Amino acid sequence: MNRRVPDAHPPDTPGRLPRRLSLQRDTAGTGGLRLSVSGRLDRDAFTDFLAEWQDLLPDIEAGRPERIAVDLAPISTADSAGALLLMQMETDLKQRAIAVDFLHASGDIEAMFTLLSEQAARAHAGPVRTDGGNPLVRVGDAGVRAYQEFVVLMTFFGEMIATLADAVRHPRSVRWGDVLVSVQRAGLEGLPIVGLISFLLGLIIAFMSSLQLKPLGAGVYVAALVGISVVKELGPIMTAIVVAGRSGSAFAAEIGTMKVNEEVDALVIMGFDPMKFIALPKILAAVIVLPLLTLYADLFAILGGLVVGVLGLDLTAQTYIHQTLQGIRVTDISTSLLKAVVFAVLIAGISCQRGFLVTGAAEAVGRQTTSAVVSSLFLVIIADSAFAIALHYIR
Amino acid sequence: MNPDIPAIAVENLTARYGERTILEGVTCAVRPGEVFLIIGGSGCGKSTLLKYMIGLYTPAAGRVCVHGVDLSTLDEEALLGMRKGMGVLFQSGALIGSMTLFENVALPLSEHTRLPDETIARIVRMKLALVDLAGYEDLYPAELSGGMKKRAGLARAMALDPSILFFDEPSSGLDPVSSAELEATITRINEGTGTTLVIVSHDLDLIFHIAHRVVLLDSEARGIIAEGDPHRLRETSRDRRVIRFLNRTIEG
Numbered sequence: 001m002n003r004r005v006p007d008a009h010p011p012d013t014p015g016r017l018p019r020r021l022s023l024q025r026d027t028a029g030t031g032g033l034r035l036s037v038s039g040r041l042d043r044d045a046f047t048d049f050l051a052e053w054q055d056l057l058p059d060i061e062a063g064r065p066e067r068i069a070v071d072l073a074p075i076s077t078a079d080s081a082g083a084l085l086l087m088q089m090e091t092d093l094k095q096r097a098i099a100v101d102f103l104h105a106s107g108d109i110e111a112m113f114t115l116l117s118e119q120a121a122r123a124h125a126g127p128v129r130t131d132g133g134n135p136l137v138r139v140g141d142a143g144v145r146a147y148q149e150f151v152v153l154m155t156f157f158g159e160m161i162a163t164l165a166d167a168v169r170h171p172r173s174v175r176w177g178d179v180l181v182s183v184q185r186a187g188l189e190g191l192p193i194v195g196l197i198s199f200l201l202g203l204i205i206a207f208m209s210s211l212q213l214k215p216l217g218a219g220v221y222v223a224a225l226v227g228i229s230v231v232k233e234l235g236p237i238m239t240a241i242v243v244a245g246r247s248g249s250a251f252a253a254e255i256g257t258m259k260v261n262e263e264v265d266a267l268v269i270m271g272f273d274p275m276k277f278i279a280l281p282k283i284l285a286a287v288i289v290l291p292l293l294t295l296y297a298d299l300f301a302i303l304g305g306l307v308v309g310v311l312g313l314d315l316t317a318q319t320y321i322h323q324t325l326q327g328i329r330v331t332d333i334s335t336s337l338l339k340a341v342v343f344a345v346l347i348a349g350i351s352c353q354r355g356f357l358v359t360g361a362a363e364a365v366g367r368q369t370t371s372a373v374v375s376s377l378f379l380v381i382i383a384d385s386a387f388a389i390a391l392h393y394i395r
Numbered sequence: 396m397n398p399d400i401p402a403i404a405v406e407n408l409t410a411r412y413g414e415r416t417i418l419e420g421v422t423c424a425v426r427p428g429e430v431f432l433i434i435g436g437s438g439c440g441k442s443t444l445l446k447y448m449i450g451l452y453t454p455a456a457g458r459v460c461v462h463g464v465d466l467s468t469l470d471e472e473a474l475l476g477m478r479k480g481m482g483v484l485f486q487s488g489a490l491i492g493s494m495t496l497f498e499n500v501a502l503p504l505s506e507h508t509r510l511p512d513e514t515i516a517r518i519v520r521m522k523l524a525l526v527d528l529a530g531y532e533d534l535y536p537a538e539l540s541g542g543m544k545k546r547a548g549l550a551r552a553m554a555l556d557p558s559i560l561f562f563d564e565p566s567s568g569l570d571p572v573s574s575a576e577l578e579a580t581i582t583r584i585n586e587g588t589g590t591t592l593v594i595v596s597h598d599l600d601l602i603f604h605i606a607h608r609v610v611l612l613d614s615e616a617r618g619i620i621a622e623g624d625p626h627r628l629r630e631t632s633r634d635r636r637v638i639r640f641l642n643r644t645i646e647g
Binding site for chain 2: 178181257258261262263265266267268269270271272
């Protein structure tokens, strides 16, 4: 049986609904017009009402009345949108030099009308924001800002290096408890994701290269290929990306929130150096964790390659490991660890700096956290390129 | 302490955030041992003035002297020494979120004194009891109500027995009862220890109950428009802005 279900919200067509506006000659009055407004005057009826009003407007204008009386008595409910409609009617009529009298408004509508029009009148009292409209001015401003940000950043890194040097000289002054907490969060808790990503990365590289090398009978070189690419490049980079995403963002958000809660100010007043108290443990933790995570990532990537080697290339595990070790040199490992340390300083440093830049409210925390991750990735890739060039010429 | 030297003297201070000038040519002095309130409407620079007084910012012009010493002439270490003599209760308490109440209050003690741990623990418990938080040592700030956070912040601010205590909007966000309790605690501290109190507030109850002297700031004047005993100011001032603020009226 095909039963027709009525629409929950039938389309509002002016033809189907009773008219909300009706126009009559004012018989009792001065020969003006009388407009009666009925029904709901609220946000649901807004669009239809406005359309109806605009249809009616030419009719009213044609009569060239001096005044018009609008009877509000039949209105059942009204809200701000309704009040806005009445204001619109008033404005439209005033533009056509027709005076308006609103009659029989209930107390509620009257009060709302007064409140809202007062607000509209006050809307321009606030301070005016002056943005440099001239594109040339804006470019100049952006340049000056970029320069100032650079100076702030360099000052921060200078301070950071001084604090690190001080920590090396006076290791007892470091808050090692906080360092341990950060090591746990940035390192230990990051093991599963770093392991998974590296394992799959090794697996994918081995699989893709085996497709190319196997037909040539060179499948055995997959081991060295995976080993070299992972240890020299991909291990440190992938780990740095994961740490920037996991911990860099956490550092920035934590410090930013402390800034918003005035905790940083409180520390300064209590005679603590925020750099030493908050940033240093995080930076040290990153410096400890990132090289270890990099080694761990290398290991898992090689393991991923090993799985492909054994299952897809019919190599024994022993051969695969032997081939891998043949491919990697000790200097490869040590430079990758050096890279990891540099990445750690850059990620933790810029993330803490972004955190300290937070001023104002929660929205700024979000903005600086994003900036922390983006800047971390940018600095890491720049540093990696610098390493690639430097290492090429050193050898 | 020499009673003739003001605890804090602000001379011709100009304060700016970026290009916006908040305060201009502000001069005032806090006498030792008094309860001094910085009052005014929102956005008139009350908290800003407080932050200059504790040396968080460097003035664009003018100077701030604490116990007769110009803060801007001090190096990092001397400033630190000066700050040990000041305690600040921030608006939200500003407790370190990763530490328990005990650790928060013990923080300045373990950093700046060589007291044995057991003594520190006893001082911490004493200070927490003073603000009615005995027994809450092991809770984290997130587990406390707004009023408790403020009281804990006060305990921490008093950990080193400062000679000047600063309060930023102590009664904001508190219910009337907590607010009255805090007020009583503040008075007790001032009377019991002779600590100089500098309080930023727009709470009229607090102003008329505890202030020895007030300065009224105005955002348009960018500075002080009235100074003195609040009761006398209410009765004698002819400045419309002063009358409006102290009588809580909209039209002057």
